Amino acid sequence: MKHITCIDDLRALHKRRVPKAFFDYCDRGSYAEETLRANREDLQAIKFRQRILVDVSRRDTSTTILGEPSTMPLILAPVGLLGMQHGDGEIHACRAAQAAGIPFTQSTMSICSIEDIAANVEKPFWFQLYVMKDRGFIKDLIQRAIAAKCSALVLTVDLQVIGQRHADIKNGMTVPPEWSLSKLLDFASKPAWVSGVLRGKRRTFGNIAGHVKNTEDLNRLAEWTASQFDTSLNWKDVEWVRSIWPGKLIIKGILDVEDAEEAAKTGAQALVVSNHGGRQLDGAPSSIEVLPEIVDAVGSKMEIMFDGGIRSGQDVMRALALGAKSCMIGRAYAYGLGAGGQAGVAKAIDIIQKELLTTMGLCGVNKVDEIDDHIIAV
Ligand SMILES: Cc1cc2nc3c(=O)[nH]c(=O)nc-3n(C[C@H](O)[C@H](O)[C@H](O)COP(=O)(O)O)c2cc1C
Numbered sequence: 007m008k009h010i011t012c013i014d015d016l017r018a019l020h021k022r023r024v025p026k027a028f029f030d031y032c033d034r035g036s037y038a039e040e041t042l043r044a045n046r047e048d049l050q051a052i053k054f055r056q057r058i059l060v061d062v063s064r065r066d067t068s069t070t071i072l073g074e075p076s077t078m079p080l081i082l083a084p085v086g087l088l089g090m091q092h093g094d095g096e097i098h099a100c101r102a103a104q105a106a107g108i109p110f111t112q113s114t115m116s117i118c119s120i121e122d123i124a125a126n127v128e129k130p131f132w133f134q135l136y137v138m139k140d141r142g143f144i145k146d147l148i149q150r151a152i153a154a155k156c157s158a159l160v161l162t163v164d165l166q167v168i169g170q171r172h173a174d175i176k177n178g179m180t181v182p183p184e185w186s187l188s189k190l191l192d193f194a195s196k197p198a199w200v201s202g203v204l205r206g207k208r209r210t211f212g213n214i215a216g217h218v219k220n221t222e223d224l225n226r227l228a229e230w231t232a233s234q235f236d237t238s239l240n241w242k243d244v245e246w247v248r249s250i251w252p253g254k255l256i257i258k259g260i261l262d263v264e265d266a267e268e269a270a271k272t273g274a275q276a277l278v279v280s281n282h283g284g285r286q287l288d289g290a291p292s293s294i295e296v297l298p299e300i301v302d303a304v305g306s307k308m309e310i311m312f313d314g315g316i317r318s319g320q321d322v323m324r325a326l327a328l329g330a331k332s333c334m335i336g337r338a339y340a341y342g343l344g345a346g347g348q349a350g351v352a353k354a355i356d357i358i359q360k361e362l363l364t365t366m367g368l369c370g371v372n373k374v375d376e377i378d379d380h381i382i383a384v
């Protein structure tokens with residue numbers, strides 16, 4: 007990891023080490039990928055004011071997230087199928103986050119189950135929920151998250167219809183995988199990845215497989231799972247989740263002020279301004295474009311988190327300057343996981359923290375709560 011200096015280096019290594027179907031699943035977006043690109047381009051268009059001769063010798067990235075201390079304003083976002091990027095990937099990512107002192111969010115669509123992670127890490131983690139058609143199963147999942155002492159529930163609300171990702175279809179990206187000669191050759195050329203995944207606890211959706219009894223459904227688990235996303239989902243379901251989840255609730259996937267105002271009425275403590283990393287509504291605005299109006303509308307009522315396109319500490323600084331309290335990263339750490347397991351995730355977090363510290367220094371800022379729009383050049 008010595009020669010890895012930025013998230014792009016981790017991405018390049020991930021691409022070399024992990025089969026194409028899984029790399030593309032992580033890297034790509036929906037349809038023409040306009041929103042995926044906008045997330046990066048709009049962040050990069052924000053320029054900083056360089057400030058000089060300010061004493062920045064006391065710089066510190068520490069902050070609080072939902073009232074809990076965190077070493078930096080960073081959270082590992084829920085990312086499905088981490089255990090296919092690296093054997094037991096969810097456990098490795100969670101351990102790296104906990105060692106760095108930041109929250110890790112487990113996806114409903116994880117390969118390791120809630121219980122697998124809880125048994126293998128030291129501290130509580132966050133659980134992300136998709137409300138699927140079978141509400142009995144969802145209630146059971148929430149109870150499993152309570153039993154595992156998950157410290158926040160992240161309710162994702164932007165996937166009741168699934169945005170098509172062309173690359174996944176072309177790659178036959180299914181769980182279990184659809185085999186072809188080129189895929190077999192690709193897997194054979196990545197023996198370290200194959201042995202890592204084979205040594206892992208599971209190779210299917212750990213939270214869901216136990217619930218699926220029918221062998222045919224089990225053999226086509228990705229298809230079955232896709233059929234379980236509920237197009238009838240609405241604000242009453244959020245109320246229902248609120249009534250059975252006693253802990254901190256975060257609503258993820260808000261891009262519109264009216265939706266943010268609804269979210270503020272639900273009793274949730276936080277929302278995540280997010281377009282699902284450009285994987286859902288292609289043609290939606292970048293997350294950073296809508297962040298300021300959402301902060302203006304509900305920032306005094308809820309904690310505003312942000313994701314979409316964060317690849318550096320500079321990007322974290324930009325989102326904080328526009329009003330986010332903290333940022334989630336998805337691909338940035340998933341690249342690290344594919345590149346080098348737990349050490350790769352730790353590297354991704356460390357790169358972003360160091361970049362944030364440097365950027366704070368060059369903008370004349372010592373503390374996270376001093377970051378606001380005065381650091382932006384107009
Ligand atoms: C491979 C992949 C899988 C994802 N799976 C989930 C998921 O299961 N649940 C969820 O709420 N968001 C999921 N997301 C979205 C992320 O939580 C996050 O919103 C997004 O990655 C942020 O954009 P970034 O990757 O540019 O940081 C996924 C993202 C990626 C890249």
Ligand SMILES: CCCCCCC(=O)C(=O)O
Nearest residue numbers: 086115168228231232285
């Ligand atoms: C069957 C599609 C499920 C996708 C769930 C994971 C996810 O959110 C993603 O973006 O990928």
